[in-house]
Amino acid sequence: MKDVRRIVVKVGTSTLTYDTGLLNLGRIDKLVKQLSDLQNSGHEIVLVTSGAIGAGMGKLRLSERPRTLPEKQAAAAVGQGVLLHMADSAYKG
Numbered sequence: 483m484k485d486v487r488r489i490v491v492k493v494g495t496s497t498l499t500y501d502t503g504l505l506n507l508g509r510i511d512k513l514v515k516q517l518s519d520l521q522n523s524g525h526e527i528v529l530v531t532s533g534a535i536g537a538g539m540g541k542l543r544l545s546e547r548p549r550t551l552p553e554k555q556a557a558a559a560v561g562q563g564v565l566l567h568m569a570d571s572a573y574k575g
Contacts, residue, residue, distance in 0.1 A: 488526040491517065498533035498565075503547060504540045507568075514569050529569075537561030 538561030
């Protein structure tokens with residue numbers, strides 16, 4: 483019987499974005515492919531990221547990082563959908 487492991491990966495905003503705050507699509511694509519490969523080999527993958535705010539900034543075309551809690555929450559809400567869509571697209575691609 484194969485040994486299945488749960489692998490938890492924590493990825494920060496700086497890993498998912500450029501210094502400009504916009505998403506680094508190439509890096510995200512590579513990450514998703516590597517995690518998908520691990521999952522396809524039978525492991526359980528849990529991805530934890532703080533990159534939702536950065537992703538939301540790009541989608542909302544914000545020039546600077548939000549400062550107030552409501553602004554951060556709004557950017558994160560938009561960004562979470564962006565990240566999920568990107569991960570789903572890369573996984574299927």
